[in-house]
Amino acid sequence: xxxxxxxxxxxxxxxxxxxxxxxxxxxxxxxxxxxxxxxxxxxxxxxxxxxxxxxxxxxxxxxxxxxxxxxxxxxxxxxxxxxxxxxxxxxxxxxxxxxxxxxxxxxxxxxxxxxxxxxxxxxxxxxxxxxxxxxxxxxxxxxxxxxxxxxxxxxxxxxxxxxxxxxxxxxxxxxxxxxxxxxxxxxxxxxxxxxxxxxxxxxxxxxxxxxxxxxxxxxxxxxxxxxxxxxxxxxxxxxxxxxxxxxxxxxxxxxxxxxxxxxxxxxxxxxxxxxxxxxxxxxxxxxxxxxxxxxxxxxxxxxxxxxxxxxxxxxxxxxxxxxxxxxxxxxxxxxxxxxxxxxxxxxxxxxxxxxxxxxxxxxxxxxxxxxxxxxxxxxxxxxxxxxxxxxxxxxxxxxxxxxxxxxxxxxxxxxxxxxxxxxxxxxxxxxxxxxxxxxxxxxxxxxxxxxxxxxxxxxxxxxxxxxxxxxxxxxxxxxxxxxxxxxxxxxxxxxxxxxxxxxxxxxxxxxxxxxxxxxxxxxxxxxxxxxxxxxxxxxxxxxxxxxxxxxxxxxxxxxxxxxxxxxxxxxxxxxxxxxxxxxxxxxxxxxxxxxxxxxxxxxxxxxxxxxxxxxxxxxxxxxx
Numbered sequence: 357x358x359x360x361x362x363x364x365x366x367x368x369x370x371x372x373x374x375x376x377x378x379x380x381x382x383x384x385x386x387x388x389x390x391x392x393x394x395x396x397x398x399x400x401x402x403x404x405x406x407x408x409x410x411x412x413x414x415x416x417x418x419x420x421x422x423x424x425x426x427x428x429x430x431x432x433x434x435x436x437x438x439x440x441x442x443x444x445x446x447x448x449x450x451x452x453x454x455x456x457x458x459x460x461x462x463x464x465x466x467x468x469x470x471x472x473x474x475x476x477x478x479x480x481x482x483x484x485x486x487x488x489x490x491x492x493x494x495x496x497x498x499x500x501x502x503x504x505x506x507x508x509x510x511x512x513x514x515x516x517x518x519x520x521x522x523x524x525x526x527x528x529x530x531x532x533x534x535x536x537x538x539x540x541x542x543x544x545x546x547x548x549x550x551x552x553x554x555x556x557x558x559x560x561x562x563x564x565x566x567x568x569x570x571x572x573x574x575x576x577x578x579x580x581x582x583x584x585x586x587x588x589x590x591x592x593x594x595x596x597x598x599x600x601x602x603x604x605x606x607x608x609x610x611x612x613x614x615x616x617x618x619x620x621x622x623x624x625x626x627x628x629x630x631x632x633x634x635x636x637x638x639x640x641x642x643x644x645x646x647x648x649x650x651x652x653x654x655x656x657x658x659x660x661x662x663x664x665x666x667x668x669x670x671x672x673x674x675x676x677x678x679x680x681x682x683x684x685x686x687x688x689x690x691x692x693x694x695x696x697x698x699x700x701x702x703x704x705x706x707x708x709x710x711x712x713x714x715x716x717x718x719x720x721x722x723x724x725x726x727x728x729x730x731x732x733x734x735x736x737x738x739x740x741x742x743x744x745x746x747x748x749x750x751x752x753x754x755x756x757x758x759x760x761x762x763x764x765x766x767x768x769x770x771x772x773x774x775x776x777x778x779x780x781x782x783x784x785x786x787x788x789x790x791x792x793x794x795x796x797x798x799x800x801x802x803x804x805x806x807x808x809x810x811x812x813x814x815x816x817x818x819x820x821x822x823x824x825x826x827x828x829x830x831x832x833x834x835x836x837x838x839x840x841x842x843x844x845x846x847x848x849x850x851x852x853x854x855x856x857x858x859x860x861x862x863x864x865x866x867x868x869x870x871x872x873x874x875x876x877x878x879x880x881x882x883x884x885x886x887x888x889x890x891x892x893x894x895x896x897x898x899x900x901x902x903x904x905x906x907x908x909x910x911x912x913x914x915x916x917x918x919x920x921x922x923x924x925x926x927x928x929x930x931x932x933x934x935x936x937x938x939x940x941x942x943x944x945x946x947x948x949x950x951x952x953x954x955x956x957x958x959x960x961x962x963x964x965x966x967x968x969x970x971x972x973x974x975x976x977x978x979x980x
Contacts, residue, residue, distance in 0.1 A: 358894050358958040360951055368951050371842060371943070377478065378845035381485040384473040387421060388444035391469040392434040392451060395462050396744065401425075401432035409436055412454045418447050424471075437471045444468065461742065470630070486848050488629060489855035489929070490615075490794055492803050495629040496637050499790035504622045507594035507784040508538065508587065514695065515564070516540055518715025518757070519580065522560055528553045538587070540580040541569060550576040591621060594784050599624060602641060615853065624786070638788075647691030650683040651724065652732035652748070673736065673745045681745055683734050688724040693717025699770040702762045707770040709761045718757025725755045735761075806859035813863055814840070817870050825877050827967030831952045832873035839869045839937075839944035846936050857930035865937025868912070872945035876901040880968060890963045898950050905946060913938045 392409060394401050403425045413420050413436065421437040438444045448466050456462040472485050490497055516535060519542060523530055530553065531543040544550040554566055557578075563586040569577040582590070599616055606614045606628060615627035628637055653670040660680045666672045667682070674680045696712040713721060725733070734748045749761050817836065821829035843865060847854065880897030888896065916938065919931035957963055 358891055358954045360954050360958070364947075364951060365955075368948060371948075372838065375838065375841035375845040377481060378483050378848045379841055381472060381474040381478055381483050382844065382848060384475075384485070386470040387437045387439070387473050388441045389435050389437040389469045389471040390444060390448045390451060391467050392436075392455065393465050393467070394432075395465045399463055401434060401464075403432075405432070405434045408455070409434055409451065412451060413447060416446075416450050418443055418450065420447070422471075435469060435471055482849070484848060484851060486844075487851060487853040488803070489853045489858070490627045490629050491856045492806075492854060493629040494794045495627065497628075497790070497792040497794070498626040498637075498641065498788050499619070500624045500626060500641075500786040501789045502595050502598055502622045502624060502786050503784045504591045504594065507591055510692075510784070511582070511590045512538055512540070514714030514716065515561075515580070515582070516715070517717075517719065518561070519557060521715045521719045521757075522556060523553055526552075526556055528556065538581060541577055542580065543577040545576065547576050550578060554578050595622060595624065598784065598786060602626060606637075606641065623789075647694065648687035648736045648738065648743075649689045649721075650685075650687050650734050650736055651728060652734060653682045653684055654731060656682045671743075673734075673743055681732075681734055681748055683736065683745075688733070689713065689717045689720050693720070697774045699767060699774045700760065702760060706762060707765065707767045708763075709770050709774050711759055711761065713757045715757065721755045721757070721759070725751050725753075729753060802856055806856060810859065810863050810866070814866060817866070821870065821873070825969045827956075828877050828880070828953070829969070831949055831956075832870065832877065834952055835873060835944045835949040836866060836869055838948050839940050840866060842940040842944065843933070843937050846940065847933065852932060853929065855926060855929045857926045858933045861930045861933035861937060864934065865941055868909070868938070869941040869945050872901075872905045872909075872941060873949060875904060876945070876949065877968060880966075884966075884968070890957070890966045894953060894957060894966070898946070898953075902946060905942065909938050909942055 392401065392405060406423045406425050410420070410423055419439070420443075421439060423434065423436045426433050426435065436447060438447060448468065451464075451466045452459075452462070455464045455466070474484060478484075512535065516533060519540065520533055523542075528549060529545070530549075531545060534541045534543075542553065544553060550568070554568075557564070557580070558566055563583055565581050565583055567579045567581075569579050595618055599618060602616050602624065603614075606616065606626070614629070615625065617625055619625045626641065653667055655667050656664065656670075660672070660682055664672070664680075664682065669685055670682050671685050672680065672682050693713050693716060694711060695714050695717075698710050700708050700710040702708045728751050731751050732748055733751055735746045736743045737746050738744075747761060749763065814836070818833045821832045823829070825832065840862070843862060847858075852858070876898060879901040880893050883893035883896050884890065913935060916931050916935040919927055920935060923931055957966060
């Protein structure tokens with residue numbers, strides 16, 4: 357009657373092994389480490405850096421406990437782990453001197469960090485500890501407001517320039533283009549010209565609305581506005597571009613797991629756990645990066661080196677992928693004119709980068725390249741006041757609003773260049789509207805209090821359950837332990853960031869889980885009071901309690917999902933742990949608990965009693 361088939365016990369065993377493996381990394385602690393990241397957008401760290409770091413440490417007699425390479429989709433980093441902080445400090449000084457030949461203009465950033473001591477065999481299974489949030493580890497928090505009006509104004513300005521260029525290229529004459537907020541009005545002398553312009557703009561610009569404007573016999577006009585979905589897309593893309601740019605920048609701070617995410621339509625949250633230097637963080641986040649497209653100086657003939665004479669009005673660039681090069685100081689266009697860039701392939705299926713300019717940028721590019729076919733043009737990135745050549749290309753034809761850069765070599769190189777062109781600078785200015793600094797000691801205290809509250813609560817529940825329900829209480833405590841084990845394992849597997857609200861959600865999950873076991877035990881007691889045999893009471897007790905447990909957990913899960921969907925920040929963190937806790941609670945309280953009871957009592961054919969505490973038939977009856 358109360359026996360599980362073998363496959364159910366195997367499922368429980370698999371769940372226990374899973375929980376043990378993915379919970380274990382949280383108990384190994386962390387070791388001091390240093391992180392090497394790129395200080396320049398044009399310098400990419402690859403796996404070869406691990407060999408350079410290893411050789412430098414060996415030559416200096418500094419022993420490491422492992423060197424690891426990691427690529428986060430934007431930039432690569434190398435981390436070296438050590439036994440103690442003394443070796444960590446020595447390694448940082450050594451690597452800063454070894455890797456950076458010019459201390460005034462460092463190529464690489466070497467920062468302190470912490471690495472988990474999880475064994476490699478666990479790491480190979482993706483068993484890693486949970487990340488600690490800002491309130492548990494300390495660090496800085498910024499809430500930044502993106503100037504969406506500037507994003508829209510820039511887009512409308514580009515649209516105005518595009519309309520002017522398109523009409524001029526097709527020799528459609530107008531009497532003026534005026535702007536009123538987000539609306540553009542183009543005036544014409546006659547209806548025929550207006551209709552021709554309307555047809556042209558409708559075919560070239562699918563993201564705008566066109567509407568005739570009523571006027572007198574001498575004033576024919578059309579009104580242009582971006583479609584609502586286009587306006588929303590402009591703001592969304594601007595915020596995403598700022599997030600991408602910020603992600604690249606905070607990489608220099610040595611933050612293991614920064615949180616950079618959108619909050620609402622126009623705000624960005626930046627959390628940097630472990631960072632205490634607010635001034636340094638502000639400097640990195642607010643850094644200005646600009647792009648320029650320049651023509652090569654045609655008067656310079658032959659190879660270029662340090663002894664080459666630089667003509668007046670030109671500039672020598674010695675750093676970058678396409679360096680050395682002598683370019684005119686006056687740029688053709690700047691990064692402000694680049695509307696988009698993406699990795700693509702040319703007609704020979706070779707890697708390339710497709711670039712889209714706004715209307716004004718297309719006009720400038722067309723005028724600059726019309727008589728420069730066969731000449732060279734370079735894209736230069738200016739960062740920290742110094743310029744680096746990203747690429748030098750030969751002009752094959754007159755360029756306009758859309759053109760391609762070929763000869764990139766590999767798809768990875770084209771993707772990197774497209775990323776730099778898109779995210780080299782912020783799409784719109786941002787203001788810091790909220791700033792908080794949390795000290796590391798406060799984080800340690802928060803961890804201690806959260807751990808103690810969970811531990812003491814678990815101990816109190818265990819004592820009560822065993823004292824009140826005896827052996828069945830012990831089974832409930834065992835199921836509660838499995839619930840906690842699986843919950844921590846899932847959070848670690850998902851690489852969730854644990855915060856104070858998350859600890860509160862864990863405590864709540866334990867309370868809800870033990871409530872389910874109390875319900876099961878009381879149902880079994882009711883069946884025993886009704887005169888059922890112990891085996892029958894166990895079977896019907898679990899069966900009757902299941903529907904009630906399911907109903908209560910489903911309704912609570914709906915609330916958790918609502919918090920997850922509509923909440924943000926700490927509320928979402930609470931909701932994630934809360935929803936996972938409900939799922940593990942159902943498994944442990946019903947499936948796991950029933951399995952232990954079946955294993956203990958199910959093999960006894962003639963069971964006369966069960967250890968479930970006192971059972972009262974009526975208030976004045978004696979205990980059985």
